[in-house]
Amino acid sequence: MTTPPPSPLAAGRSDGASVRIGALVPLSRPGWVEAGHHLLAGLELAVHEVNGAGGIAGRPLELLVRDTAADPQKAAAAVDELAGLGVAALAGEYHSVVARAAAAKADALGMPFLCSSAVLDALTEQPTEWVARLAPAQSHGWRIYADFLLGAGHRRIAVATQSSVYWASGTRVLREYLAPRGGSVVELDMTALSPAAVCEALVDRRATALLLLVGHPEPAVPIVRAVRRDRRLAEIMIGAPAGQPEFPAWARLLGDSVAVPFLRYLPDRLGPLGARVEAALRVRLGVAPSFVAFEGYDTVVVLADVLRSRGADETRAADPWTRVAVEGTRGLIRFSRVPGIGVRQWAWAPTQVVDRDPARPDRFRVLHTG
16 A cells, blocks of 8 residues: 655654644845845744744644745745755745746645735636745735725826736726726826926826836836825825835835835734734834734734644644634734635725825825735
């Protein structure tokens, strides 16, 4: 009789030493390195606290970190490598196209993967029991952003966009939501237009809002600078639903041009756990933690709960998410099936539209809550 190979969950426990989690994080360019550092800080803080509380059934939790550099192929190779090292589960990733590659590989291997931050609805091509996600799906968050636009009186929306499945998906969500409500969306292709040409297009189209569906800092920062210098566009709102202004580099690069509304996945007020974690993350990072850091922390909290609930002799743990009910930094985390989403989803993390206060760029103003 042939003995089946152990599942990744069991393999992560088999050596009598640590229980390993593989962490996928963008830590080098062209990845969004600042986001990667915040994500990793949250993951590491939670691992430290889990171990301080006795680990997983007395065994220490160990984080094996791999830099994805926003490269889907590099992420897929990292999943293979980490599986070979016997990790119990995978965690992390910020970039949606990278998380999608990691999710496909994890699903093929039967490897639990809790995606921390990527929001693309189609994280997997087919429904899977192996992948779950903490961040709200793009269709959920961006509809909240569209409600904010409508409430602020914006009907003629321009989007400065680059070629990407993520930006294309976001544009589609906005157009389909706004059109029945009297709004319109025009695309400005940043592979063909300069920042100056964007300004001309905004004047010609009489747009009242410009959304930055582009990379940061290039070309997002030059676009903002060009629009803010153009007196004809003094009244236009610039927005960035994907969250580019969340990190301190935005304020350093743009000075008083920081009032750019974006989506942030935090509650209006943190509870006791969230407040304690915020203080600890601030010490680790040297700056106020972003929502991405909280996503990293909550990822390990969930995975520790999953790992503690498994017996050491278990060889296959299909659908490890349905029994999860754990208090995270932003509320009670449970996973469910959401129509149109192929992975187990926390529905939903608290969602806000915020911007940086020009008078105090280190402070955020809550403009809308979903």
